[in-house]
């Protein structure tokens with residue numbers, strides 16, 4: 001059996017007295033596409049932020065590849081991770097946010113080149129070539145010298161994807177990347193994610209409210225509810241055939257909307 005690329009082992013997260021995640025166990029295989037659905041406040045973003053090392057679990061372990069995110073081996077015993085360890089871990093993980101977080105004073109191409117050059121120490125010419133390639137992949141080969149404010153929301157989100165891809169992550173995280181977009185721009189962004197997913201190499205975790213998209217692209221769907229994984233299975237099992245009542249209620253809200 002293939003070793004998992006992402007593992008959560010009894011992960012808990014509290015903010016002050018508020019228990020947000022209450023024992024998450026999760027295994028994601030390389031190249032597996034996992035959709036995470038669930039009501040607002042159920043802890044979806046917290047899972048993503050912990051994988052990005054933006055939040056530390058209160059207890060439990062998160063392992064990406066062969067690295068525990070927050071612990072490292074020092075002379076045979078596990079100690080708290082240092083900055084260098086965290087930087088290495090982050091190198092394997094790419095993320096696209098709901099709000100694009102592009103650098104406004106840099107061109108689209110510069111937005112993509114900067115992290116490979118400054119974080120991964122990639123040669124400038126090589127970073128440029130790879131960035132152009134990724135921008136073409138997301139359909140923006142003709143916008144290289146434009147600035148973010150000259151682009152539509154959908155185009156900005158596609159730049160954000162290219163920017164994550166140039167880092168060659170093993171795991172890509174998408175947190176509701178279409179929910180800040182005008183409805184007519186959602187399709188083009190989902191299309192690009194679908195293309196990336198079909199290439200197949202990376203594991204992907206997609207927090208989404210687009211149920212048709214999840215049915216189509218995901219290998220596995222998790223329903224997160226009140227800080228636990230309340231249901232998981234194939235997209236069809238979870239979205240079409242589950243008799244979990246809270247999941248039914250959650251899904252009905254979306255059916256009513258579309």
Ligand SMILES: Nc1ncnc2c1ncn2[C@@H]1O[C@H](COP(=O)(O)OP(=O)(O)O)[C@@H](O)[C@H]1O
Nearest residue numbers: 015018020038039040041042043044045046047
């Ligand atoms: N930095 C934080 N400080 C305090 N509470 C937080 C913080 N981040 C998230 N929360 C709380 O954790 C819960 C889960 O949030 P989140 O993971 O964003 O849920 P979702 O993405 O599913 O809507 C919410 O109740 C939210 O208010």
Ligand SMILES: [Mg+2]
Nearest residue numbers: 044045046176
């Ligand atoms: Mg969220």
